[in-house]
Amino acid sequence: MKLSFYGAAGEVTGSNYLLKTTRANVVFDCGAFQGGKDSELKNMAPFLYDPRSVDAMVLTHAHLDHVGRLAKLVRDGFAGEIYATPPTIELAKLVMEDSAVIMSHEEMKFGDQPMFRAEDVAKAVEKFRPIKYNERTQIADGVEVNLVDAGHILGSASVEVWADGRKILFSGDIGNSGAPIINDPVKVEEADYVICESTYGGRTHEPAQEQKKFLDEVVDLSVARNGVLLIPSFALERSQQLLFNLHQLLEEKKIPDIPVFLDSPLAIKATEVFKKFPEYFDNETKSHLDHVQDFFDLPSLKLTRSVEESKKINTTPPPKIIIAGSGMMTGGRIKFHLREYLDQPTTMIFVVGYQADGTLGRRLLDGVKTVDLFGEKIKVKAQVKAKGAFSAHADEPQLISWLKGVKSPIKELFLTHGDPKARDLLEVAIGKNMQVEIEKPRFGQTVELE
Ligand SMILES: [Zn+2]
Known part of the structure; x- marks a missing residue:
C-alpha cells in the first residue's frame, strides 16, 4: 500500500x-x-x-x-x-x-x-x-x-x-x-x-474556556472609548462562536447591548447550517439552547447580506462591533472597514485566528505603521490585539x-x-x-x- x-x-x-x-x-x-x-x-x-x-x-x-x-x-x-x-x-x-x-x-x-x-x-x-x-x-x-x-x-x-x-x-x-x-x-x-x-x-494557547473573558475585555474597552471593535473572522465556526459568546455575555449582563454586525454573507449562510445540526453541539451549548430560542438571535445583531447594507454600517455611531471576513484580512469586507477605522485610536482590531506570513493580518500584528488599502496610504492608529484562545x-x-x-x-x-x-x-x-x-x-x- x-x-x-x-x-x-x-x-x-x-x-x-x-x-x-x-x-x-x-x-x-x-x-x-x-x-x-x-x-x-x-x-x-x-x-x-x-x-x-x-x-x-x-x-x-x-x-x-x-x-x-x-x-x-x-x-x-x-x-x-x-x-x-x-x-x-x-x-x-x-x-x-x-x-x-x-x-x-x-x-x-x-x-x-x-x-x-x-x-x-x-x-x-x-x-x-x-x-x-x-x-x-x-x-x-x-x-x-x-x-x-x-x-x-x-x-x-x-x-x-x-x-x-x-x-x-x-x-x-x-x-x-x-x-x-x-x-x-x-x-x-x-x-x-x-x-x-x-x-x-x-x-501553547491560552485556554479556550477563556474566550468569553477576553471578548468581554475588548467589548468593555471599546464601549469605554466609544470606539469600533473590528473582528476579522473566518466564516465557519469562529463567527458562530463569537456570536454565542456575545449572547452569553449579554445574558449575564457583562456587556451592554450595542450594535453587532455580522458582515459576511458566507458566515450568515454558515450560521443557518449550524442551526440545522443541534445534535452536533456540545453539552454546554445544548443546555444554553434549552432556555434560549435561538442563540444566534442577539437583540442588536444585524446581518448585512448586500453590499449596500454593508456600506451603511458606517452610518451607525460607535460603540459597535463588526465581525467581517476575510479572517486574515487579505480580502472581503473587512478591508473596507479597515480603510474606514484603522486611523482612529479608539478602534480595536481583535485578531482571533491564524495569520499566515505575508497577509495584511500578519503585518498589522507585527506592528506596521501604515498600510496600503485600495491605493490609499492609511495610518495605523488602531490598537491591534490577538488571542490564541480563539484558535x-x-x-x-x-x-x-x-x-x-x-x-x-x-x-x-x-x-x-x-x-x-x-x-x-x-x-x-x-x-x-x-x-x-x-x-x-x-x-x-x-x-x-x-
Ligand atoms: Zn481546518
Whole structure:
C-alpha cells in the first residue's frame, strides 16, 4: 500500500493525500493552497495523479484548504463518491459555491482563468454521500472508513481507515479543546500509521474556556472609548462562536447591548447550517439552547447580506462591533472597514485566528505603521490585539495528548499541515514524549506502508 502527499506537506494549506491499496485508490481531502506567492500557480497546476483513477474520496471538513480543489478534481474526471459528515457536506457546498463566485468575478475583472466553475461545484455536490460519526462504512473495494469527531469545526472528522490488513489514521485538523459549540476532539486508540497535522507545533494557547473573558475585555474597552471593535473572522465556526459568546455575555449582563454586525454573507449562510445540526453541539451549548430560542438571535445583531447594507454600517455611531471576513484580512469586507477605522485610536482590531506570513493580518500584528488599502496610504492608529484562545486548532500540548491517545504501537507517524518551523518543533516535542518513528513528507513524496 502506498501513500502520496500532494499538499499540506511542509506547509499549512492544500491538504491532499492519495492512498493506493492493492484494490483501490482513495483520496483524502482536496484543498486549495492559500497565502503563499505561488499558491495560485499550485492551485491551477494539473493533479500529479489521474483523477479518473480515483475510486472514492473522503473529506475531513469544510475549510477551503481541505475542500478548495475538490470541484477541480471532479471537473478533471473523478467519478467516484465523496464521503463526509452531513454538516461538512452542507458547509462544503457553501464554501465551494462562494469560491466559484469569487473566481468568476476575477475572471470578469481581470480575465483570470478560474480553477473551476459553478457547474463543476454542482457536479461535485451530487457525489456527496453522508456518513455520521462512528458509522464504519465500506467506501471502495477493500477499504473501510470510520469518521470520529475532530472538534475543529462543525462536522469535522478524523478518519480511521482499514485497508490491506492495516489501520491508518488521518487526524484531519484537530480542534482546540474547550472551544464553544462543538465537542472536544475524540482520541483514537489504535493505528499502525498516523498522519497528523502540526499547525501549532511549538505553541501553547491560552485556554479556550477563556474566550468569553477576553471578548468581554475588548467589548468593555471599546464601549469605554466609544470606539469600533473590528473582528476579522473566518466564516465557519469562529463567527458562530463569537456570536454565542456575545449572547452569553449579554445574558449575564457583562456587556451592554450595542450594535453587532455580522458582515459576511458566507458566515450568515454558515450560521443557518449550524442551526440545522443541534445534535452536533456540545453539552454546554445544548443546555444554553434549552432556555434560549435561538442563540444566534442577539437583540442588536444585524446581518448585512448586500453590499449596500454593508456600506451603511458606517452610518451607525460607535460603540459597535463588526465581525467581517476575510479572517486574515487579505480580502472581503473587512478591508473596507479597515480603510474606514484603522486611523482612529479608539478602534480595536481583535485578531482571533491564524495569520499566515505575508497577509495584511500578519503585518498589522507585527506592528506596521501604515498600510496600503485600495491605493490609499492609511495610518495605523488602531490598537491591534490577538488571542490564541480563539484558535480552532489544537496547540502543541493538545496535539501530543491526542497522539498519545493511540495506545497501539505506531509503525510510523507522518507530520503534515504545518509550516516547517512549527513541524520541526512538534517533532522535537513528540520525541520527548513518545517512542515513535517520525517522517516529515515533502510535496509529491510517496511512501510505502507495509
Ligand atoms: Zn481546518
